[in-house]
Amino acid sequence: MIELSQSREQFSLITESMSEGLIIADQKANILASNVSAYVLLEAKPSPETHTVFSLCHSEEYRRCIHNAMGGIRAECILNTENGDRKVIASPANSPDSVNGFVVFILDVTEQQKLETMRREFTSNVSHELKTPLTTIYGISDMLANGMVKSEDVSRFGTDIRNEADRLIALINDIVSLSKLDEDSVPKQFEEVDLYEIAEEVISRLSISAKEKNVTASLTGSHVKITGSRTVLEEIIYNLCDNAIKYNIDGGSYTVKISHIPTKAMITVSDTGTGIPAAHIDRIFERFYRIDKSRSRKIKGTGLGLSIVKHAVSYHGGKIRVRSTSEKGTAFLVELPITKKTDGQN
Numbered sequence: 001m002i003e004l005s006q007s008r009e010q011f012s013l014i015t016e017s018m019s020e021g022l023i024i025a026d027q028k029a030n031i032l033a034s035n036v037s038a039y040v041l042l043e044a045k046p047s048p049e050t051h052t053v054f055s056l057c058h059s060e061e062y063r064r065c066i067h068n069a070m071g072g073i074r075a076e077c078i079l080n081t082e083n084g085d086r087k088v089i090a091s092p093a094n095s096p097d098s099v100n101g102f103v104v105f106i107l108d109v110t111e112q113q114k115l116e117t118m119r120r121e122f123t124s125n126v127s128h129e130l131k132t133p134l135t136t137i138y139g140i141s142d143m144l145a146n147g148m149v150k151s152e153d154v155s156r157f158g159t160d161i162r163n164e165a166d167r168l169i170a171l172i173n174d175i176v177s178l179s180k181l182d183e184d185s186v187p188k189q190f191e192e193v194d195l196y197e198i199a200e201e202v203i204s205r206l207s208i209s210a211k212e213k214n215v216t217a218s219l220t221g222s223h224v225k226i227t228g229s230r231t232v233l234e235e236i237i238y239n240l241c242d243n244a245i246k247y248n249i250d251g252g253s254y255t256v257k258i259s260h261i262p263t264k265a266m267i268t269v270s271d272t273g274t275g276i277p278a279a280h281i282d283r284i285f286e287r288f289y290r291i292d293k294s295r296s297r298k299i300k301g302t303g304l305g306l307s308i309v310k311h312a313v314s315y316h317g318g319k320i321r322v323r324s325t326s327e328k329g330t331a332f333l334v335e336l337p338i339t340k341k342t343d344g345q346n
């Protein structure tokens with residue numbers, strides 16, 4: 001009896017510390033043993049009424065799973081509960097010629113399901129975004145090949161093809177940047193970089209598009225150095241400045257400020273542009289999210305810039321915040337760890 005009680009105690013000690021739910025049942029689905037996680041994950045309460053496996057959840061999928069296990073067949077299903085997604089695995093415990101009972105595992109798969117949905121949406125968005133310019137290119141070149149375009153219109157159609165090809169190249173470049181950041185296996189090749197110098201280079205690279213939009217740029221702050229990836233940091237500043245120009249008003253301005261507090265570097269990119277309505281603030285970092293698609297159509301973009309920025313910031317262990325007032329302007333504040341002191345310059 002002592003041995004039996006010790007082994008029971010040991011069993012419950014092990015199973016109660018598990019975050020996965022575990023239920024052991026006999027061939028009639030009566031619960032022989034279970035842990036707290038099983039009840040928590042299935043959102044059931046232990047009571048005299050919940051003595052069978054069926055009484056813990058009434059979903060059709062779950063019942064089918066349990067019936068299969070009772071019939072000697074291993075079965076799995078996903079349940080969408082109020083608090084998240086659960087994976088239920090029901091496995092028969094067979095002896096050579098009969099089913100003696102079965103074991104049910106319940107896992108919290110909310111995060112995996114979210115990632116899976118994101119991956120699926122991303123693939124379908126990429127295919128859609130690639131198809132649109134390609135369809136236009138195909139249509140125009142078909143007309144050109146069939147001599148359906150008057151000679152005076154050839155140049156206009158040629159420009160349309162080049163614009164659509166530009167869009168394809170921008171999209172592919174953004175997808176490549178994102179997937180590089182997505183691969184956690186890529187070693188972090190960090191070096192000492194001067195954020196002020198990067199900002200200077202970016203502002204100069206963007207000076208033509210700023211001139212076209214009649215937007216003036218200014219750079220303030222100091223030469224703050226951090227340990228990071230030069231190319232990834234360039235992407236952060238480039239994308240933020242590019243947006244500060246694109247979504248600015250004619251004759252507007254934008255400012256990049258590089259500053260620091262003892263352990264953190266701050267990059268602030270503020271503009272005098274159209275601003276971001278409060279309802280959209282939480283969504284602008286999502287892949288392919290563009291506010292007012294019809295309006296943004298006129299402004300070139302892929303909807304991937306800010307998701308690259310967000311990824312690139314967390315790649316450096318930093319944080320990003322947005323402050324925006326409609327019709328007044330927007331400020332993106334990036335906070336990055338400095339990590340290594342250099343010559344007391346930070």
Ligand code: ADP
Pocket residue numbers: 239243244247271273274275276284285289290291292296300301302303304305306307330
């Ligand atoms: P896009 O390629 O469309 O610029 P982003 O991911 O960089 O994609 O930005 C997502 C959306 O957020 C943009 O389409 C735009 O509507 C909005 N946005 C981003 N930056 C700004 C800004 N500085 N001012 C106003 N709106 C902005």
